[in-house]
Amino acid sequence: MTLAGRRALVTGGTRGIGLATALGLAEAGAAVAVSWAHSPDDASAALAMLAASGARAHGVRADVGDPAAVRGMFAQAAEALGGPPDVLVNNAAITEDGLLMMLPEEAWDRVIRTDLTGASLCCRLALRGMIAARWGRIVNVVSPAAFLGQEGASNYAAAKAGLVALTKSLAREVARFGVTVNAVSPGLVETRLLATLPPARRQEMDRQVALGRPGTPEEIAAAILFLVSPAASYVTGTTLHVDGGLTML
Amino acid sequence: MDRERLRGEVKELLVSGLRLDVRPADIVDGAPIFGDGLGLDSIDALELVVLVEERFRLSIPDEEVGKRAFASVDALVEFILQERGE
Numbered sequence: 001m002t003l004a005g006r007r008a009l010v011t012g013g014t015r016g017i018g019l020a021t022a023l024g025l026a027e028a029g030a031a032v033a034v035s036w037a038h039s040p041d042d043a044s045a046a047l048a049m050l051a052a053s054g055a056r057a058h059g060v061r062a063d064v065g066d067p068a069a070v071r072g073m074f075a076q077a078a079e080a081l082g083g084p085p086d087v088l089v090n091n092a093a094i095t096e097d098g099l100l101m102m103l104p105e106e107a108w109d110r111v112i113r114t115d116l117t118g119a120s121l122c123c124r125l126a127l128r129g130m131i132a133a134r135w136g137r138i139v140n141v142v143s144p145a146a147f148l149g150q151e152g153a154s155n156y157a158a159a160k161a162g163l164v165a166l167t168k169s170l171a172r173e174v175a176r177f178g179v180t181v182n183a184v185s186p187g188l189v190e191t192r193l194l195a196t197l198p199p200a201r202r203q204e205m206d207r208q209v210a211l212g213r214p215g216t217p218e219e220i221a222a223a224i225l226f227l228v229s230p231a232a233s234y235v236t237g238t239t240l241h242v243d244g245g246l247t248m249l
Numbered sequence: 250m251d252r253e254r255l256r257g258e259v260k261e262l263l264v265s266g267l268r269l270d271v272r273p274a275d276i277v278d279g280a281p282i283f284g285d286g287l288g289l290d291s292i293d294a295l296e297l298v299v300l301v302e303e304r305f306r307l308s309i310p311d312e313e314v315g316k317r318a319f320a321s322v323d324a325l326v327e328f329i330l331q332e333r334g335e
Contacts, residue, residue, distance in 0.1 A: 131299045173292060 002229050004029035007081035009074075011035045011064050011122060012092030014046035016191045017141060017224075020217035021089055022046065024225045026055030030087060033058040033077035037092065056081065064092045064118030065110070074125045084129025087228050090119035090163075091141045093156075100154045108155045115159035120166060123181075127174060136179035137228040140167050141220075142239060144187055144247045164239055171237030180236035182227045187243025188214040210245025256326050258304075263322075266300040267293060282319045294319060301325070307332040 008025045012018040013034025026032045032055055036043045043059050050057035058080035062073035078084045093115045096107035119140055130136025145153055146160035164183055171181040188194060188205055194214055197205075206212055223242040226232055241249050260273035269287060280286045283294055297319065298309045307329065309315050318328040 127295070128299050128302070131296055132303060174295070176292065177296060 002028050003087070006030040006087050006228075007033075007077075007083055007085045008087035008089065008228070009033045009035070009077050009081075009085040009122075009126070010089040010091055011062075011118070012037070013089070014039070014042040014059065017186060017189060017217045017220045018089070018091040019046050019049070020221035021091065021224045022050060022057075023053060024218075024221045025087065025089075025228070026050050026053040026057060028225065028229075029055075031056035031081045033060060033081055033085065035060050035062045035064065035073055035092065037061065037063050063114070064090075064122060065113035067121055070118070070121045070125060074122075078129070084132075085126055086130055086133055086135055087137045088122060088126040089139045089141070089224055089228075090122050092118060093141070093159075095153060095156050097152045097156070099152055103155065111155040112159050112162075115156065116162045116166070119163055123166070123170060127179070130179045131174065131177045134178045136174070136177070138167075138170070138179065138181040139224050139227050140164075140181070140183045141224075142167075142183045142185045144185055144241075144243055146185065147247055147249055167239070168237045175236055180227070180232070182232075182235060182237065183239040184220060184223045184227065185239050185241045185243060185247070185249075186215060186220040187241075187246040189220060190214045190216050208246055209243070210248070213244065215242060215244055252326060252330070255329060256322060259322055259325050259329070262300055262304060263287070263297070267296060276322060278323045279321050281321055282325065301329075305329050305333070 003025060008030045010018050010022045013022040014036040022032050022034045032050060034046060036059065047057060047059045060073050060076045062069040064070055094111060096111050098107060123138060140163050142163050143160040145157035146164050150157045167181050167183045188209060220242050223240050227235060241247055260276045263269060263276060264271060264273050283289045283291060294315060298315060302309060309318055318325055
């Protein structure tokens with residue numbers, strides 16, 4: 001139980017990578033709060049799984065792009081976890097794809113607000129507790145799109161590249177307080193989205209991955225768990241690419 | 250609260266909270282807290298924000314307020330009294 005006594009908040013923590021991370025944190029002994037924005041069904045299923053792990057767990061509905069909602073989320077999480085979170089995983093993200101020339105301005109704004117501004121708001125609110133404790137771990141979930149670009153997802157790629165730059169800058173700002181800030185860049189991951197793709201497209205995507213297959217949410221969570229664990233005490237400001245050799249950065 | 254006692258408490262907090270190598274009594278009331286005097290930089294100010302907010306139950310939400318509050322020990326005492334409506 002390397003994370004016993006820790007309090008973690010995972011945004012977008014009720015499915016996929018976020019849920020696998022929340023479960024891993026719970027199994028490692030942390031108390032865990034998860035936020036969700038859209039599906040109450042996913043949330044109740046996730047909370048049942050977290051409860052089954054025996055951990056102290058709490059769910060909160062919050063749109064991370066809404067500053068008032070984020071403040072409420074942190075207040076609730078602190079209440080439910082018995083103190084402010086000292087582990088923050090910024091995983092919540094949305095996509096609204098389209099070629100830039102034709103992309104509605106609102107689709108640009110919404111993706112930047114949720115994926116970049118949302119993570120920044122969460123960092124801001126998490127830092128006071130972390131600085132007071134002189135210990136904290138922040139992990140931002142980014143994407144190969146931030147490094148390679150992605151046609152039809154310029155808003156998402158820009159938001160994630162911004163989040164990489166935020167990760168590095170914030171890592172420098174708070175290092176002296178024992179707070180590390182890192183990113184994990186998951187490649188193709190076995191999720192509902194991937195399951196909806198046509199087989200031919202799937203095969204084409206798998207070919208670009210050296211390991212020839214998508215990753216699992218648990219394989220991404222393992223990297224996040226490493227970054228918040230004592231084993232990563234000398235790691236900050238970096239991105240861990242967990243993409244089966246898609247980018248090789 | 251008595252201004253003189255609060256001034257002492259603020260200096261004590263600076264020295265113990267920020268682990269300064271000076272005696273509280275040696276901190277000059279009107280000198281800037283950040284900059285050359287005490288060898289503190291703007292990143293140290295983040296910790297002072299947290300310490301002052303916790304100790305005195307008030308909010309220093311952004312840099313604008315922080316600059317005003319941390320202009321000097323006297324300014325910080327004034328800020329605390331003001332925020333508490335005293």
